[in-house]
Amino acid sequence: MPDLLTDENIMTALGKVKDPEIGRDLVSLGMVKNIEITGPHVALSVELTTPACPLKAKIEDDIVSGLQELGAETVKVDWLSNVKRSFGGPAADLIPGVKNTIAVASGKGGVGKTTVAVNLAVSLARDGARVGLLDADITGPNVPLMMGTMGAHVTGAGGRVIWRGPLIHSAIQQFLRDVDWGELDYLVVDLPPGTGDAALSLSQLIPLTGAVIVTTPQEVSLADARKAIAMFTKVNVRTLGVVENMSGFICPNCGEEHDIFGSGGGAKIARELELDVLGRIPLEPGVRSGGDAGVPITSTQHPDADHSRAGAAMREVARTIAGRISVVAEPYAMAAAG
Numbered sequence: 001m002p003d004l005l006t007d008e009n010i011m012t013a014l015g016k017v018k019d020p021e022i023g024r025d026l027v028s029l030g031m032v033k034n035i036e037i038t039g040p041h042v043a044l045s046v047e048l049t050t051p052a053c054p055l056k057a058k059i060e061d062d063i064v065s066g067l068q069e070l071g072a073e074t075v076k077v078d079w080l081s082n083v084k085r086s087f088g089g090p091a092a093d094l095i096p097g098v099k100n101t102i103a104v105a106s107g108k109g110g111v112g113k114t115t116v117a118v119n120l121a122v123s124l125a126r127d128g129a130r131v132g133l134l135d136a137d138i139t140g141p142n143v144p145l146m147m148g149t150m151g152a153h154v155t156g157a158g159g160r161v162i163w164r165g166p167l168i169h170s171a172i173q174q175f176l177r178d179v180d181w182g183e184l185d186y187l188v189v190d191l192p193p194g195t196g197d198a199a200l201s202l203s204q205l206i207p208l209t210g211a212v213i214v215t216t217p218q219e220v221s222l223a224d225a226r227k228a229i230a231m232f233t234k235v236n237v238r239t240l241g242v243v244e245n246m247s248g249f250i251c252p253n254c255g256e257e258h259d260i261f262g263s264g265g266g267a268k269i270a271r272e273l274e275l276d277v278l279g280r281i282p283l284e285p286g287v288r289s290g291g292d293a294g295v296p297i298t299s300t301q302h303p304d305a306d307h308s309r310a311g312a313a314m315r316e317v318a319r320t321i322a323g324r325i326s327v328v329a330e331p332y333a334m335a336a337a338g
Ligand SMILES: Nc1ncnc2c1ncn2[C@@H]1O[C@H](COP(=O)(O)OP(=O)(O)OP(=O)(O)O)[C@@H](O)[C@H]1O
Pocket: 106, 108, 109, 110, 111, 112, 113, 114, 115, 116, 137, 140, 142, 193, 245, 246, 281, 282, 283, 284, 285, 286, 287, 288, 289, 291, 292, 310
């Protein structure tokens, strides 16, 4: 049997394993980087389009079973990643090292936009991505509090400024250009709430891969979420999907889930507008205390890190978003490769 274990046969077998998200096989996508055969043992490296791949386990299972059919006794997969860029155009030159940008938006304030933005950034970073976080809610920034960086100062910042339309415009452009973002796989942008001038002009100014809309399950919040989605459509920014936050309450005493604001509203507008629900995050006291203390629920430093359902849901949402972005990036990568 092990004489079937040749490079060629292995490549043929891997040519039948699909990246479930992109829908093409690992070989034609150039994801197989290295194969070592030692008797009946095979070690290979697979390069993913994101270290936060939601389907890693599925891909690994498919590889292992494909190679077992060739007689491999053990199969060791080493994961590499190469995050691709998903936008172009002149504004992209403002942030040359940034591969993807995700706007976190909502139609209504207070639905957990900053909480989602912060935990999205932390989750992607925990999975091994290089991540930046931009608080574009310059009229009421709260990222510094939730990240525990209150009091940290950026040199060169001016004093108090009254933010009017044109000022916001040039401040953001300057900010994108002058900040040394370095090489980033993902830049998460916390947008101001609503669909007013600030949110509108920011979503035109910042080159965006797409927007994630945060809503709570209540009707009022849903109505506003619809408006936010319409705003992105108007400025040609794709909506990556909807996150339903505060979806059910996890009682800290009994651990049971109670519906407070209801649930499933996110699914309703997603269906209506042909969007995806990226996830549902329960209302959990540790999320708020983590936000207040500057220790996000998804951080390993949060006391509930290992057993928070909201934290687990946030990490799942982050991987789902990373997967969506890989799909968006694919045609850009193909174009760049000629
Ligand atoms: N899933 C959750 N469980 C518990 N508390 C939450 C959850 N999501 C958000 N919160 C809390 O709700 C409050 C509002 O959340 P957050 O500040 O993220 O909303 P926002 O949409 O950014 O608000 P704003 O419009 O003011 O910027 C915060 O105190 C936050 O800690």
